[in-house]
Amino acid sequence: MLPRHEMKDEDYYMTEEQSSRKIKAYIRELYAKLAAHGTSNISSVSIDGGQELARALGYDTSVLPIPERAWRLFAGCGNPLEEIRLGPHWTVLDLGCGVGIDSQMAALVMQPPGRVIGVDITRELLYQAKEYSCSNPLCHWVTGDGEQLPLRSECIDLVMANGSFNLLPHKEQALTEINRVLKPGGYLSVADLIAVGEIEPIVEGFEEAWGWCVAGALSASDYDLLMKSKGFSWWKLKEKSSYGPLAAAHLLARKSSRH
Numbered sequence: 001m002l003p004r005h006e007m008k009d010e011d012y013y014m015t016e017e018q019s020s021r022k023i024k025a026y027i028r029e030l031y032a033k034l035a036a037h038g039t040s041n042i043s044s045v046s047i048d049g050g051q052e053l054a055r056a057l058g059y060d061t062s063v064l065p066i067p068e069r070a071w072r073l074f075a076g077c078g079n080p081l082e083e084i085r086l087g088p089h090w091t092v093l094d095l096g097c098g099v100g101i102d103s104q105m106a107a108l109v110m111q112p113p114g115r116v117i118g119v120d121i122t123r124e125l126l127y128q129a130k131e132y133s134c135s136n137p138l139c140h141w142v143t144g145d146g147e148q149l150p151l152r153s154e155c156i157d158l159v160m161a162n163g164s165f166n167l168l169p170h171k172e173q174a175l176t177e178i179n180r181v182l183k184p185g186g187y188l189s190v191a192d193l194i195a196v197g198e199i200e201p202i203v204e205g206f207e208e209a210w211g212w213c214v215a216g217a218l219s220a221s222d223y224d225l226l227m228k229s230k231g232f233s234w235w236k237l238k239e240k241s242s243y244g245p246l247a248a249a250h251l252l253a254r255k256s257s258r259h
């Protein structure tokens with residue numbers, strides 16, 4: 001430790017990189033706990049989950065042949081498939097797929113050579129996704145980080161992200177990656193919380209606020225700027241229900257079809 005008079009600003013504060021590494025490590029730990037225990041009692045924040053949440057968000061839960069314990073791992077903020085008509089032969093990326101409910105829902109209306117690739121940073125949830133979807137050969141599960149996707153360029157027709165986009169500390173980098181893997185004219189569908197009012201500075205439970213999609217929430221104007229700068233030719237942001245300064249929202253965007 002340096003004597004105090006020799007200490008500079010950088011000796012006190014974390015760099016952005018160190019802080020985002022810490023956030024990601026916390027998120028991985030939080031969602032590994034979710035894999036082990038379901039949505040109850042995994043943090044000081046009580047969150048809804050299970051079939052009840054899925055039904056409230058508009059899912060027809062009767063169409064998936066999975067047990068209630070799989071539904072208890074669902075942690076979505078909306079339904080990214082609600083406003084898009086899937087092509088039966090599309091390649092779909094479910095980014096931050098968790099237990100893979102949206103992947104499986106998509107696979108129900110697809111056929112070979114279509115496929116759904118669920119990518120998630122939390123291995124423990126992917127094991128469960130694999131277990132609960134074993135009868136569906138169109139679903140594939142890959143461990144990876146949304147900010148460095150383990151996929152080739154221009155191979156995806158639709159990227160969907162349910163409650164996971166807000167968890168990415170580097171949004172610009174994530175959108176560069178999403179844009180890279182999308183085919184020209186491909187779609188992005190995000191269900192997440194957005195900021196609609198003044199959010200108080202978070203002084204306690206900062207990492208938890210990241211883990212539950214709050215700290216990373218963008219405003220509509222942030223989305224406009226990002227979409228414009230990242231090669232999307234068209235997008236619409238629809239607000240669903242609001243919770244004080246936050247609202248559940250759905251973003252549908254299309255990558256420019258020009259190279």
Ligand SMILES: C[S@@+](CC[C@H](N)C(=O)[O-])C[C@H]1O[C@@H](n2cnc3c(N)ncnc32)[C@H](O)[C@@H]1O
Nearest residue numbers: 031074075076096097098121122145146163164
């Ligand atoms: C709120 S949960 C939603 C899970 C799933 N989409 C659902 O609807 O149940 C967020 C998910 O994003 C994943 N995640 C967080 N950060 C990630 C990252 N950097 N790359 C990939 N996945 C990430 C978490 O592991 C978790 O499974």
